[in-house]
Amino acid sequence: MVAATGKHTHRKAPFRRHEHTVLVLQGGGALGAYQAGVYEGLVEQGFEPDWVAGVSIGAVNAALIVGNPPERRIERMAQFWDLVSSGSPLIPPASLDVFRPALNRLSAASAATFGVPGLFIPRVQPPLLAPDGSIEALSIYDTSPLKSALQELVDFDLINRASVRLSLGAVKVRAGNSVYFDNRQSAIAPDHVMASAALPPGFPPVTIDGEAYWDGALVSNTPLWYVLDESPRIDALILQVDLFSAEGEMPRNLEEVLERAKDIQYSSKTRFNTTRVKELDEMRATLARVLRKLPPELDSDADVQRLKATSERRKITIAHLINRRYAHSAHSKDYDFSRATVRELWASGLDDVRRTCAHPELLKGTEFGHGVRVYDLAR
Numbered sequence: 443m444v445a446a447t448g449k450h451t452h453r454k455a456p457f458r459r460h461e462h463t464v465l466v467l468q469g470g471g472a473l474g475a476y477q478a479g480v481y482e483g484l485v486e487q488g489f490e491p492d493w494v495a496g497v498s499i500g501a502v503n504a505a506l507i508v509g510n511p512p513e514r515r516i517e518r519m520a521q522f523w524d525l526v527s528s529g530s531p532l533i534p535p536a537s538l539d540v541f542r543p544a545l546n547r548l549s550a551a552s553a554a555t556f557g558v559p560g561l562f563i564p565r566v567q568p569p570l571l572a573p574d575g576s577i578e579a580l581s582i583y584d585t586s587p588l589k590s591a592l593q594e595l596v597d598f599d600l601i602n603r604a605s606v607r608l609s610l611g612a613v614k615v616r617a618g619n620s621v622y623f624d625n626r627q628s629a630i631a632p633d634h635v636m637a638s639a640a641l642p643p644g645f646p647p648v649t650i651d652g653e654a655y656w657d658g659a660l661v662s663n664t665p666l667w668y669v670l671d672e673s674p675r676i677d678a679l680i681l682q683v684d685l686f687s688a689e690g691e692m693p694r695n696l697e698e699v700l701e702r703a704k705d706i707q708y709s710s711k712t713r714f715n716t717t718r719v720k721e722l723d724e725m726r727a728t729l730a731r732v733l734r735k736l737p738p739e740l741d742s743d744a745d746v747q748r749l750k751a752t753s754e755r756r757k758i759t760i761a762h763l764i765n766r767r768y769a770h771s772a773h774s775k776d777y778d779f780s781r782a783t784v785r786e787l788w789a790s791g792l793d794d795v796r797r798t799c800a801h802p803e804l805l806k807g808t809e810f811g812h813g814v815r816v817y818d819l820a821r
Contacts, residue, residue, distance in 0.1 A: 460759065462678040465491040465507070466666050469498025469639075469659040470685030470708065471776035472526075475787035476765040477503045477683045478519045482788075483795025484681070485516060491681075493607040495622075495665035497658040500683075501610040501638035502592075508608040508625075509596035518595050523784050525560035525591060529553065530780035543772060546783055550774035557583060558779050560591040562645065569643075581646035585636060592632040601630050609672075610638040611658030611665050615647050620661040622668050663708045666760070667718075677757040683791075684709060684764045685776075700773030723814045729753040761817040763794055794819070 465484075467477050477500065490512060496504030503519065510518045530549040534542065557563035562583035565572075572578035601608055602625055610623045610630070623634040637648035637655035647654040658665075666682055686709040693699040730753040733746065740746050765787070772778070798819045 460679045463491045464493040464680045466682040467496035467500030468684045469663050472779045473685035474499030475784040476791040479788035479791025483792045495609040497611040498639045505596045505635045508606045509601045527781040527784040528559050533782045546778045549780035550778040553777050612637040612655040613661045615654040679759045681761045726753045759815045763819045
């Protein structure tokens with residue numbers, strides 16, 4: 443599906459050739475099973491990223507990918523998603539599809555009441571009865587099961603060898619600033635993954651080196667900007683897997699109102715980021731034209747040299763795969779961890795990649811004019 447990076451062989455290449463391949467994973471709780479299916483499909487096409495960036499459940503999936511050798515990644519992701527869906531293992535037959543919405547709501551209610559294996563459990567002492575300032579007072583759930591799952595399924599020594607770059611988005615509780623834990627800059631441990639997934643008030647903040655962190659989705663639910671800001675002149679195919687769709691139908695009832703509002707809330711930064719990429723790319727093109735009009739004697743000026751570096755034409759392809767609303771979805775879809783829903787989401791992600799790669803001639807990219815192209819896949 444993607445262009446060769448020099449060490450991987452790809453079966454199909456509907457995009458331009460690039461030096462790097464980057465996988466960007468959004469947050470979205472149970473919807474993260476869609477990302478696992480997408481990754482399986484990409485592997486089928488010979489795709490192996492050399493950089494994975496994630497937020498929230500995207501950070502967990504990113505750690506499962508980077509923290510395992512290529513031949514074990516899908517196996518480990520399957521183990522994780524089987525674990526978190528083991529609390530509601532029933533897969534009803536197709537004849538009971540009419541009852542799926544009710545069953546999904548029951549699964550979500552069960553998760554909220556009793557917790558999710560491998561992710562969280564309710565606190566024995568309710569937060570309102572805990573002393574102010576204690577960790578028990580700061581969240582509804584205890585996320586120690588997630589730490590145990592990460593320690594079992596992820597090789598953090600492999601992550602910290604940094605053969606594949608890993609970036610995990612979080613936010614500082616006190617300052618409110620977005621930060622990224624990056625294995626090219628510091629060692630990554632289970633706490634860094636948990637910090638990226640610490641969505642309040644459900645999950646407690648995670649303290650690292652004296653600083654408390656929450657889920658990076660509070661600031662932005664996509665790591666795209668971090669990738670572009672960290673490597674402004676990168677030559678890369680960036681495949682962004684979004685779990686909430688910015689576009690949707692007009693709601694018909696209150697249930698759909700709640701779901702639509704959640705989709706807009708958590709997908710808004712995706713469209714904002716794409717628009718910002720377009721605007722900055724157009725600005726680079728304008729700056730390049732202005733610089734060409736300057737007299738030759740200014741070429742060696744330090745400020746001019748810096749502006750020239752900023753205005754260099756980039757070679758970036760951003761390909762979006764977006765989880766669309768499925769038949770049985772509801773506003774509780776991000777905490778419906780039933781086995782039936784998890785497998786449906788995984789199969790959907792896999793199918794979206796297969797359909798896209800089966801018909802590359804249908805891909806319609808938007809060229810921004812200065813080296814950046816954007817594709818919306820699997821429409």
